[in-house]
Amino acid sequence: MSVSLRGVEKAFAARSAAPIPVLHGIDLEVPDGEMIVIVGPSGSGKTTLLRCIAGLEELDRGSVLVGGRDVTHDDPGERDIAMVFQELALYPHLTVRANIAFGLKARKSPPAEVAVAVADVARTLELEPLLGRLPSELSGGERQRVALARAIVRDPTAFLLDEPLSNLDPALRTRARVEIRTLQRDLGRTAIYVTHDQVEAMTLGDRIAVLRNGRVEQVGAPLELYDHPASAFVGRFLGTPPMSILSSEVLTPDRRKAAAFGIRPERVRLADADGDVKATVEVVEHIGSSTVVHLRTSHGELLARTPGRDVPQPGETVMVSFADRDIRFFESEDGRAVTP
């Protein structure tokens, strides 16, 4: 079912000071069955937003709707949503089986149904051999799967995931990412996934919502955001290495459509002679699959990424060029996008 946020505002009380606003009127529509990733730097309010949807925080203003039903004033348990916590929050005294069954028992489901549901989920997530163990006897990846199992066993209308992979090592994280995506597609349930990792955001989401200082900066499909960022911030936040944002002074006057422009590193062409902009090579980073060249221009730093390894050395001066269709214009170096 769909999840809708209407004008959600939230501030935290501060000791002997004015409350600190964290969310300034968030509007977001998540259609049924969609996986949306909420991404933003730390302090942007993404976890608070998720907790507001779960009902763990009370809203100051605005409303939360799940499947069209206003749940703003419902307790977390009445919202028919499940959540996977960053700390996973498994009950340390309960076995894997009892952890998974906890929510069903709390809702007084008949024991026979609980047993069937737990067995089903355990099969799906390959947890069957672990059912008798305590969380302290599991590996990080196993615990993570138990947390997922606990969320899906109730068959909720929506899932909330709060950086669920942040405690896994990188290799495991990639695998778990694929598992979560597959699982969500198979179940066909709405999911809201919070992360600060833009790779997770790009790969997991049907859509991405970029949050900044408690406001939604842009919502859209991953590649749409990558190709047409609504602001310099989004351009810089999505993609590694990030989009370079420079003052338009660098460009020849006839090409300047706004005060600043951005260019993706892979769109920067390192030419030898007939380029548009003069730049000095500062650092060269060999990633293996590609090479990132840090360049200094008269008006800021510029990154270039090339598949080849044969690149100019630090200290050399090179001419670089970019095609008009690859340039994105912004009101300022930290401003909204300008469509020419």
Add this chain to the structure above:
Amino acid sequence: MRRDVLAWPYLTGLVVLVLFPAMAAIVLAFTEYSGVQPPTFNGLENFSRIFDDSLFWKALANSLIFIAISVPLRVIAAGGAAILLHSRSRAAAVGRPAAYLPSVMPDVAYALLWLWILNPIYGPLTAAFESLGVTSPGWLTDPWATRVAIAVMSAFQIGEGLVVALAARRALPGSIYEAAAVDGASPLFTLTRVTLPLMAPALALLALRDLILSFQLNFVPALIVTEGGPRLATTFVPLYVYRAAFTYFRFGYASAVTVLLFAMTAAVVFVQYRLARRWRFV
């Protein structure tokens, strides 16, 4: 070990004030010692006298009755108060010192207070019962009423237990409570399925400590409020030891009782320890 020098004063204190006296008690237990003449070895004489002394058995029975009433009361009071008062709300911030307050009263002052409260003619408790139209049990005259009164008295002074239980409650991660809330668990379900099982080891430790404390907890009330009566109903083991040693100067005999106390305590600790091993899940 040089960097651990700061542990030495404390360890030395424990050796001098706990370990050494404990060993001395074991030696004295096998002697006849009045404090005037040097102790003389008399084998198991003291122990056989203890077993023949009906007053000792009475005192032991009284102590066990006291433990049976006071330990559950105190653990429930301390645990319950901690669960209720652990939050950061303003009400809890007022409740915590209030719950600790009776523990701050000097034992003697507290005992004198109850001497008045329980007085059958002048005491407010009798008056309170009568104003409710109920005949007041004979506090200080009826054996069982007096035993219960002494146990209830002890249930107000739970400060240290409250601190331990608060620390234990505070150590539980907040995220599992949020998980329980999202799982739709009611407050009662959360209490019985999450909080209590997770606090069980700490509460068990508290019960154990309390059980041992109970051997001395009732000393001051028994000495001042009831003087061991009525009809020896509140002659508990500590009062028995005190009188044997400091009224009749039978130090060897009192030491033998002490050694029995040690042995009983050690047995209880051992049993509890074996039970508690099952709780090692965190």
Add this chain to the structure above:
Amino acid sequence: MRNTAIRRVAIGVVVVIFLLPVAFMFSGALRPAGGAPPEGFDLVPDVMTFENFRVVTSIIDLWRQMTNSAIVVALAVPTTVLIASWAGFAIVTGARKTRRLLLIASVVALMVPATALWVPRFVMFRWAGLLDSFWPLIAPSLMATSPFYVLLFALAYSRIPRHLFDAARLEGLSSLSTWWGIAWPLGRPTAFAVAMLAFVFHWSNFIDALLYLSTQDNYTLPLGLRTLQTLEPTLHPLMLAGAAIATVPALVAFLLGQRALFARTLEV
């Protein structure tokens, strides 16, 4: 929220129940002594008088006994804080073996019934010629008065980031300098809390005074108060006035230190 309301009411009930003893004590102390038995139950007496507080000081040598108690407290409290703080520090920063030893020793000491130590300690202090002096009353401070205080310090110091201690060790600081430079200043609220608890303990310490003090002039306040036990029931208000006088310093200390204990040490 309904649960919050239920919680508040429950907290209110707990507060009232636990305030009862102190309330009764003051209520009793303010009644005129020598009166007839009360007719019915009244927490607030009809007639109130402060006379009892004056009279009780003439029954027992209250000021002298208070001075004696103050001497004991003045020596025992700082010693307790210092030794408990050191031991707590050693539990947190010491070598594995030391930590185990300290923890096991503390738990075992907590489990030893105090009653069991009366006779041998008495014999020991008599052998040392320390009976009827304050030393046996001060002595418990040499083992931090209670292992409980050591554990409170350990709890507080365990929250100090470990790397601070590691850095100090790499700098070549002695454990005493590390304690003084890092643990002590960062754990000051706990030192305050333990000082408060130790004050309450030593100020109230009755049993040790009962066992070791014999001369009237050496009586500490708790032992002196015991004399009031023999007052006949019509004079109980005098007895309660004495109890109240003895309670007030402990009460004040507790109210000053309770935030350090609950909010700063337990972080509740």
